[in-house]
Ligand SMILES: Nc1ncnc2c1ncn2[C@@H]1O[C@H](COP(=O)(O)OP(=O)(O)OP(=O)(O)O)[C@@H](O)[C@H]1O
């Protein structure tokens with residue numbers, strides 16, 4: 001991954017944006033201090049790590065470019081070759097959550113054959129199709145092909161997974177991390193497509209197989225704003241599913257108190273304060289987040305979970321208190337305060 | 339944590355025991371993955387009853403990954419994919435159980451810098467998502483064993499606990515062979531030191547597991563003649579002494595797995611149902627797997643030397 005990318009190049013409104021965001025837990029015992037972020041995310045010498053302390057600690061690596069030349073996935077199965085570059089970056093939120101995010105703009109190229117690389121390098125973050133140029137329904141074919149993971153007759157397309165996996169791996173193997181995370185969490189993958197349209201809209205689908213896809217239409221915002229929206233969505237979806245998993249596992253109603261505490265404690269300590277939907281989304285795209293918050297109801301689900309945890313903890317504390325009041329020695333009380 | 343399963347001889351019960359332990363640990367609530375590093379004969383798919391990969395996968399397994407042919411090795415969710423209906427669907431409170439199969443017709447390979455780097459990357463990747471990664475090696479001194487020894491000595495994996503389980507049957511030959519694998523020339527400790535491990539730390543992270551052990555006191559042997567029982571008890575005592583002399587005495591043993599009639603007939607996971615409903619397997623076997631699954635992660639069991 002040699003050269004820096006600039007994601008707002010182009011911006012002529014043509015083509016569609018496609019990308020993936022992978023989200024997982026940073027491999028470190030403590031949440032990473034703000035001053036360590038540049039070292040951990042400094043994947044390109046000389047390029048700056050952007051970091052923000054408010055409203056929540058967040059840092060983004062420089063964007064790297066990756067060259068691709070492969071058949072794109074199409075819903076119809078039509079062969080379409082794409083050549084160009086993807087942009088990819090890593091981000092850390094709250095010193096805890098690591099994301100690998102890659103995207104490109106798919107555009108109809110004019111060439112019948114592959115052009116010299118200088119042509120593609122002059123268009124960072126753009127993949128051009130080779131062959132006759134067609135328009136709108138053609139975009140739909142590419143968008144549907146990209147989002148549909150069940151159709152295995154189609155070309156596998158651009159391997160965003162490998163590219164995100166690689167950049168996350170580089171961060172996770174950083175000499176500045178101790179690789180002793182307080183708990184384990186599954187990674188999630190959000191695949192997204194965005195197109196310009198006079199009407200702003202968003203849709204989010206969580207498949208039975210755990211796949212996440214989202215479609216966005218936007219009007220005139222810079223690409224970077226769309227990417228940030230997708231990353232914010234992926235982050236909160238991951239927080240929600242990780243907390244759900246912790247609770248599923250940690251709250252058998254009759255389990256011993258210590259076991260429950262061991263399982264739930266990390267979530268309480270490390271995840272709950274990270275919930276801040278829309279914190280980094282530009283004003284004009286906020287209504288999209290809000291519409292997700294009414295329909296799948298992300299925040300409602302989150303609040304329900306958090307309340308369940310609080311109730312459980314309170315209940316356990318009461319049980320322990322009454323047990324000790326009756327002179328029965330309480331079980332392990334450690335971990336209730338906080 | 340990484341747990342590496344090895345043995346000197348073949349057919350010791352290494353794979354069957356490690357699969358069952360992975361399964362038990364997942365039932366106990368941990369997220370577990372099982373890596374089939376027995377590249378010559380990847381049989382773990384059969385033990386988990388996942389038919390399409392019963393002799394390794396054709397869809398890009400660990401062997402292809404290490405050789406750089408694919409970006410990530412195939413993962414199989416055991417709860418979803420096992421053919422055994424009683425095991426399908428994750429029980430409440432249980433963790434994830436994921437198999438990373440070997441490749442069909444994989445074969446051994448020698449270690450290169452690239453392969454070492456990919457192996458290290460994979461371990462880091464899995465440690466992000468799993469509490470326990472069980473790595474099943476092949477029998478004897480293999481390239482895979484060298485590879486894992488080298489990977490666990492890399493800077494990226496310092497500080498991540500890795501523990502070695504050496505499986506052997508409870509016979510004279512097996513006791514001597516297991517001791518040789520650990521303490522002998524080109525054994526684990528020597529090879530590990532050469533790869534940059536501290537010999538003492540490495541030695542402290544090795545324990546033995548005795549498999550398919552006949553308990554002379556068990557009720558199944560009630561039908562034996564008294565002379566036979568006396569003979570068995572004598573043999574057992576001799577073996578204990580031999581084991582002590584070869585540095586695999588009691589304190590070095592993490593578990594003793596009893597001989598089980600089901601496992602004698604078939605390589606498989608033993609579910610609680612096999613014990614309580616159909617009563618084909620012994621409760622003592624499951625109890626031993628369950629205890630081993632707990633002790634693997636229990637620091638106290640590893641400190642007591
Ligand atoms: N506790 C046990 N009781 C009875 N039989 C057992 C027990 N454990 C394992 N076996 C049987 O021993 C045989 C060898 O087991 P397994 O394949 O696990 O050994 P292995 O050490 O992995 O062998 P290999 O070196 O070929 O990989 C199998 O038939 C298995 O079912």
Ligand SMILES: [Mg+2]
Nearest residue numbers: 352353376381
């Ligand atoms: Mg085996």
